[in-house]
Amino acid sequence: MEAGEDFGPWLARQLKLAGMTQTELANKIEVTRAAVSAWITGRATPRVETIGRIAIALGTDTVTVHTRTTDTQSGLPVTWYHRPQHEDAGRELGNAAAFAFDPDVEVLARETCQNSLDERLSASERPVRVRYTLHELTGEHMHRFLDAMHWDKLLPHYEAVADQAQKVGRVVAAGLRDMRERQRLVLLRVDDYNAAGLTGDDYADGRFAAVVRRQLDSHKQAGAGLGGSYGLGKATIWGTSRLGLVLINSTLSEPHEGRTDNRVVGRLDLPWRQVGDQVLAGPAWFGRPDPASPRGEVTRSWWAEADEIERLHLARDSDEPGTSFLIVGAYDMASFDKRTSDEVSDEDEGASVLAMRDRLLKALGRNFWAAMTGGGGLAPMLRASVRVLRDGTEIAPEEQVDPEREQPSRTRAVRAFLDGTTVDRRTHADDVAMKLVTMNVPLEGGAKGGVPHDAVLLVTRADDDDDRHNCLVAMRGNRMVVRDRRVPALPGNVRPFQAVLLLGLAAGPDARGAEAAEHFLRAAEPPEHNKWRQTEELAARYSYSAHRRISTLVRDANAAVKDLVVVPRAERPAGGERLKKAMVRRAKPPARSQSRRGAPTAPILDTVEAKPIDSGAWEVYGEIKPGSVPEAVFAAPTARFAVRSGSAPVVSWQSVEAIEGCTWSDDDRSLTFEPGARRATFRAVTDPTTHPVRASSSGLVVELRTGEKEQH
Template sequence: MSLGERLDQELQRQGKTQVALAEAVGVSPATVSQWRAGSKKPSVANVIKIGEWLSISPAWLQFGDDPAPSRPVNEKDRAAYQRDCIWYYRSAPNDQGRELGSAAGFVFEGGIPTLARETGQNILDERKDGEPAVRATYTVMELSGPQLDSFLATIKFDEVRHHLEAASQSRQKVATVIRKGLETLDADQRLVLLKIEDFGANGLVGPEYDNGRYMAVVRNILDSFKDENAGGSYGLGKSVMWACSQFGLVLINSTLSVSQDGRREGRFIARMELPWHRLDKDYAGPAWYGEWDPEKECTRSYWGNPALAADALLDRPDGQSGTSFLIVGAYDPSGESTTVEEMHDSLCRALADNFWPAMTEPGEGEQAPMVALVRSERNGRILREDVVDPAAYHPAKVAMLRVHFDELTVDTLEAPGDVVRRSIPLNLPRRTAEGAHDHLQHEAVLLVAEADEESAEINRVAYTRGSQMIIREVPVRPLSMGSRPFHAVVLAGLGAGAEPADRAAERFLRAAEPPEHNHWVVTPDLSRSYSIGYHKALSDFYAEVGKTIREIVGRPNRDLSDGPDALKELLRITPPSEATTRRLRVKTAMGNLDDEGRWIVEATVTLPPRKEPWRFSPTIRFGTETGSGISVMWESLTGLSCCAADGDVIVAETGARSVRFRAVTDASTHPVNARWARVLVDVRVYKGSTS
């Protein structure tokens, strides 16, 4: 049953009209009709409003499935897993080397917010090809009484406890965490679990003992097995799940997007990360719970047992590919969240803070790439559930992004709600590693909107790329006196477009991220893969972002001594002209130098719809430390797609929404050697082209 069908069912069941619903939500009856028909989908914010008005769960309306599908357990299946599944504990090496904890788990600072960021990034990366969106569900669960006893019996905790107690005997940090976890379990007779699930994702595909997603998560350390456009690349993010377990224990159940050895559903395995410990003999630390493999003498995946999935609290809806992780003994290493309710709130906030671009719908009726649900339960009873609405946490930033998606940006900040869009050049150095390319210019997108002075987190700029996760957010300093308060975001790499230069920038920026993926800096991967110039490329990029923001938000020096001008400045009653609301944009610009020192540029320009053909002059400027740059003349212009060159003017075909052209600079007009220049391509609308 689709969202539209569930909405239609509830309206009929409650005897309510779509006109009344439209009035309650603040949309037209025609829009509600489209929701019911399934031709459009309501935004997350509207789903929440609908749920409140109909007194139904927004999560049920959005996703349809119950939080924990109730299915009768076949006792034969239960007996089978109790017989077949065992723990395998890796023996210590003969050289007596000891690992007293996984170093990967100590790379990241923070607790639950870091967990949400890292797992959310992995979920976005794992979205299945062809899926419009991936759904992330976080469920904080507290067990006590019979429910706790049943769960502990499922994972054979009495056996595991001997190893936990042995591992807790040292003075190492990990041992202290284990010891406290056991003490809390004994004293409170309750256990906190955190289930992290994705739907519409790839699942843990891959062979049992060879390269693939399964091995990268279950057996290997520092293995990400991701493509070049993914958010993560070090294979460290997954370690945060084990770091947030007091017992270093995570259970896994996966439904695969493609079959592995003829099987797709119910791939179960558990991994426990303990330090070296001594019991009946010396153990290395890691352990796995699954089916015994007599040939390899270890445990492997246990497939297709619905009783095990239900008893381990990892039951999944039939057919929905993706993976469920259950963190046993979940806690916040930072100590900031100590209750189920606090963990719930922390997850909601962290998901909104880090993924508001990914959770913003790109257009009316369209799905955002990521939808997130946070739920908390106590012994199976739902305490609270929230579909994360990014606009509830960052309304101005989400509104700014939607203006960009709707192509309603303007040239200057004149009225409330205005969003200015600028192109920021990122000059990519020559790539020497796989996928080599010469020098390229990428045009990132900068969006700036005026903020309410009382808003939180003003005068900051956020950076994101194709992963749609916020990489970093930093204050812009210095600002001149009288500057407007603002919000700003930079969309770089595949976040700005899908042209070759955008893909090249995506690869460059991914290589520039440290393990925390919270900055673009010089990294070993960057220095290995690119020729000299990567440091300057990044520093120039950041400098250009700051300079452009200061130009946009700075107020002009004007004599406001007379009343009318002062009132005009305060009220800003002059509406933006049509030209500012319907502007041409340079979508991509790629360039390289020829042997004669000329820049050869290929650019794509997007055009707003209009009846008359667009006519414009491309411009190129050599950047300077201050000011808008020095203009350079073209030697030649050539139309490549949907346009023709008429002297120094590009004439678009009637009805064209984008054009592509090639331009070559006149080297005699270069103010400096082109090899050392930072260039910016823009367009100037020809006078005869305005309507």
Template sequence: MPRVPIRWIFDELPPSGARRGGQAAEHAFGHGLGHFVREVCQNANDQALDSARVDFELVELEGDVLDELLSALRWPELRAHLAGAGETTTPSGRRLREFLAAMEREGKLLVLRIEDRGTVGLTGDEDGDGSHFRALCKDTLFSVKAREGAGGSYGLGKSVLWTFSGLSTVLFASELSTLPKGCRSPRVIGRAELPYHEVEGVGFTGPGWFGREVEVSGGRRAESIWAKTAQTLAERLGIAREHQYSGTTILVLGFREPALEQARSPAQIASELGREAARWFWPAMEPSFRGLELRVGGSSRASLEAEEHAELAPFVDAWRRRNQASTETKLERPGDLARVPLSVELPRGRGETRRTRGEVELIVRLADEDAPASRRLATFRGAGMVVEYRDFSGLSGLRPFHAILACGLGRAPGEASDEDRVIERFLRDAEPPGHDAWGVTPALKDGWLRGSGQVFVRLWDSVQAALRQLLAPPVEAGVEGPERLRKRFPLGRTGRASSASQTIFALRDFDARLDDEVWRFHGTITPELDARPWRVALSLHHLAEDGSHARPLAIESLTTEPPLAIVHREDTIEVAVPLGVSALALTGRSVPVEDELRHTEIGLRVVGEQGEVG
């Protein structure tokens, strides 16, 4: 049997003559290393048979090692197309031209080897529907996901592989979990994503494949290389795998960070890869969730250690100890946890007969004042990838915290309800191609009836209300003598202060609203001990963005129940409460607020003291 040639074959320009200047998909994602890590790890996580492992390894090739790779890659063929693409006036062409010149001048090539284990591998036929091989190595805007809680859905994320390749070329080797009839692992193929270009006067649309040359209806193409031939080639290309582990090895040729002006060293890139992998996938890395194992340069990232990633440790701790918390928990000391179920009502999906009412879970951990990444909330669903770290530092007056919003199949891994599954599907549809936010998307509009946008308005209102209730500073009484303890209460447009534990006074049922130009507020102060008379002093002030005291706001009037005398002292109002009064109801209003301060929040300062009323 004649030997089938292995070579590069690019699609020629179609009869329409339509050209393209590069990958449109690359503009759907950010170009930071975090975006690259998210897409690569998410793809492996989605294809896991049980628990997957992903290894990242950066290698700088030069000398004989580089020569061997280029020889196995049929470099003269590929280089002709790279050079042709470099002659175009497109941004992609300019980048290719500059990278190719630098590579040949320096005689070095940095490659990133990504190997996943415990995944399905590049299963499927060359042209079959439901083919993982075709979705990753050939198609655009097609996605084949193995799990109900998959992270990806658009089929665009794979584009980052070529975006981060200075040569816009990526190689694949795979051990398949299920083989097509008559085939044996491994499977090898390469793909280049170039702009329109010409080679020796012939126009090419851009993409090309490295594989066995095969004649098909309409022309020639490169198909997968299999078995012994593939194994030999994989060894020469540096992508050979151990046969006992199904999965895929990817080689990104000429790895680069497209958003950086100054290239980092391989060691710096490796360190950042590890940090970003942990930052976005710590939920999936938990054994009780998906058990995803991540390694960079052989350093295991299977279990996250607090001392390794101080900014992530509080989130991991909160997740691991979530079952110790309840809605009755008081947050008093750093490390204390509270767990709050939040109701979610979804619109009907198209073709469905009823709305879905379910829950998501808010987990809040009280933090130290100087804790890194505090006042942030990590959101995720069943994929185990953090969708975003939502910043609540603008929510003035709250004690520092770290929080988690676990949704859909991520709310109770392994114990999902039917409602969790519907919420999972809704949130997946609510994510853009980068899967880094929740909001109204075309997929939501196509798959659900009207009202999707209000789901998120209500959800974030519920989250903010819960955070205010849990994290508003407690009212504390002053100690006898010159030293008094003062605590600030945040008053948003519908702000509330919760009762405090282990304090002499509590402020209950507090509410404040901006009515035209005036803040109106009411609440009730109660002493824990009513055997002595007591005194309170009240003052209002505007809050800066960081929650600090910005400017005083005078109280124009205050009434009490029972009616008591009030004394104005500059910006403070004092009330002396006699023996026998166990609760003091307050109703007051501020002076008119200046125009430039109407969009700020305000704080109420309460100073309480027990003792003789003079």
């Protein structure tokens, strides 16, 4: 038989699990204490007949002792360990990392798929496969699952938290109410395959400890083209649970303790609480007590048997390495208002699993279409799918995300690049034009000079099915969309297009300066990884002005797009100028801008595009002519809801982002124009909580407020 773990470490752990000393084992099997010590230290191994007596003493069979791929069944029972309060009586009333993101399945899809891409087995040419399973348990099915994870031991903790007048307490109370009144529980499981799995020790540095034991530990290698860098993304998994509870089953790519299959653990994230005479710090872990821990109370992962896996709804479909995260009490705030009578009953206070499914599919297609695209003999980096179950029965079949359906034009562009079929200039409808955009990547430490990087710009026609036209999306190594913005200041003779900018390792491993750009752009991403801007890491590693290289890149990329999409005058259709004048109305400049030559002119809001988006907000793109006013002049976009009579109610911005030619200050809520900028563009999203009515039922008036007047 092929043995797993070395005999000595395995036997030492079994003695701890059984609460047995070396002397007690020696007495039971009738050998000397020195013999047992020699086995544990690896200086000797027991004879075959002695192994039989060891198995009897440990309450197991001889095969288990010979193979040593599992622990004996005489170990301590699986249970929950709750961290006691800090010695200085400090309190954390929630996991701050979880509040960095909204409880939104679109955010969850983005973060978990990014992590799975980062953990894709590097030696494999196959994609990492990620599957999302929404499983609604009701009645007896729910109670059997709760019994398997020792719900009776958790309920007093939840009740204590629900009584607290804190945000986490209110969320937990809503989750408990939904379980009790409707007798249902929503599970959301995220499985990845062909990934590394949670390797490493329970406590020492490694993937397992980074995910299960620690906060803000991404455990990512600095040199690779990875997405994550903050160690915050995993918090979205717990943040999507109303109960703060996640169970984990991992198949390891590297053996730990001689095994790879069914490494199981649970983690509970709750705030400080008092339950009876126990005062607890917050987190708790579901596992087997570790005899080596203080008082033998701390729990660690265990190698679960098949029946345990089934009861906990953690069974994996294959022996491929990877990890399954089971989110218990999953919910999605954005799905609450998207329910239909066919999906849920009127009294349902939770999100519909079908609405959650739709949002997952949409998010995966919008953010990872490029990672799902293969070409040039290379397989896609990612495959993703979603399915829905109710009490073990499939109610919505598994659907794999198809990048050609979700993003047909952009997928065509990336595939042409991978296949090597791009052209310099488009002459046919389906041609993909390619152009290099050089970025000067700064050197670390503020050193003078830089590393030139050749980013790849791809432009193709827009399909009718595209939800937005004339946009430039940008990404780096793992091909997750980081930036998606309209190209500003386009002339009226442009045919609808889509543009893709591949940076870093996404431009190809042989692209000039690819690794330097990967490092730089990764440092320029906030925790959401949805833009490139000034960050604390960027300023510390490079310089306080390093972010200007990004503004230059965006400006050069937009200029390159215009060069590829503007129709030469000889090819313009007849009447083009007349049509342009009929369809485009420019804002009338203020009177002061027509004053004597040399007099300062005020900023003008020249162009505005706005539309309602899925979150219920208005998304606004604006273009400003900065004029010649001093920088100290106040200039800020504002939004009002259009009304037939009376004053238009002002709504707040949820976010404002400077795109080109300007910077945005959160402190004074205003724009500052870059010296010499002839145009400035920004993107803003309204705060739906300040809307008097739904965005889809209203009109929006956007104004630019300055120190003296408003420009409409």
